[in-house]
Amino acid sequence: MKVTGLQVFWMITVMELGMTLLMTFTPGLQAAKQDAWLSMIVSGCIALLVALITIKLVRLHPDQTFIQFSQTIMGKWLGRIIIIVYLVQWYTIIPIVLRQFSDLLRILLLHQTPTIAIILVMVLLVVYVTYSGGIDGIGRCSEILGPLIIMMVLFVLVASVSNIHLKNLRPFYVDSGAKAIFKGALPSASYLGHAVEFVMVSPFLHTPRKGGAYVVWGVIIAWIWVVLSMTMVILTVGVNLASKMWYPFFEMTKKISIFGFIENLDAIAVIIWISSVFIKLSIYMFVASYGTAQFLQVKNWRMMIWFIAPVVLVFALFPHNISEATGNYLNNYWVPLVLPVNMIGLPLLLLIVGKIRQRHMQK
Secondary structure (H helix, E strand, O other): OOEOHHHHHHHHHHHHHHHHHHHOHHHHHHHHHHHHHHHHHHHHHHHHHHHHHHHHHHOOOOOOOHHHHHHHHHOHHHHHHHHHHHHHHHHHHHHHHHHHHHHHHHHHOOOOOOHHHHHHHHHHHHHHHHHHHHHHHHHHHHHHHHHHHHHHHHHHHHHOHHHOOHHHHOOOOOOOOHHHHHHHHHHHHHHHHHHHHHHHHHHHEOOHHHOHHHHHHHHHHHHHHHHHHHHHHHHHOOHHHHOOOOOHHHHHHHOOOEOOOEOOOHHHHHHHHHHHHHHHHHHHHHHHHHHHHHHHOOOOHHHHHHHHHHHHHHHOOOOOOHHHHHHHHHHHHHHHHHHHHHHHHHHHHHHHHHHHHHHHHHO
């Protein structure tokens, strides 16, 4: 299995963009109000920090996955403890995203469809592309869907220009302050920080050491669109309304009217969401399957898919409502634990220890 740098770029961009647009705007608006666009700028800076730490880390052992170089750097037992921390992340994010996906579709389009039916269809699609294509198949899908998603986001933003009200951005900074702006940045930063998954993808690049630039540009492009989209949400919907909505970006598309008769373009937001979810789940399914196989020393990593798929399907049914699936997971686990520990703390620790080990070996 091999992927190109361009495929890595699109995987990072798609995985970060769609989910951030629809899942993290409300917490940012509630915290920073009309300065939430500043929060998105801060979140991008945090995401770039995650990307740079990740790139430097994988360059220490470019031909090894995270499962391998964690044990190379920290030793067998400490390395395996760190791996378990990441396995928990990979195994919990898949069912949560599945549930978020099914809840959104039921609210917007499929009101009478059972949750399990929606989840099952997506699981089957994810299993198919992961089992048959591996990471290179996922990369090819990203290469096709990525440009389409970018064009659809651009279309939504341009079509919303007629609805902007510049007064919605005022007053600047006074109502929020630095603390609120930083707090509003954390949810989006935790979703834009998915570049950390490059630790499992880098060995599959044709030239692993040259993959860093594609990761950074993937984060930057997703970041730019997130900042523009948040700004447009504030300008068109207004912070008072948007902060009370589950999906402000989606609601913004409902306000679009072109020439007075082209309306109801919310389907575009749904397409962006579904495409992004599909790519994100496929990447996580591969990372979880391949990582588990390496951790347990199972030669055929594809066999792990048949274990992981039913497990995540069952766990996706656990949350009782959309609040548990979205708010609780984001506020109680993803932002306070995954962002500082899995995305920044542990990669930074591995990088420092790995650098020290390399210097000792060179002496």
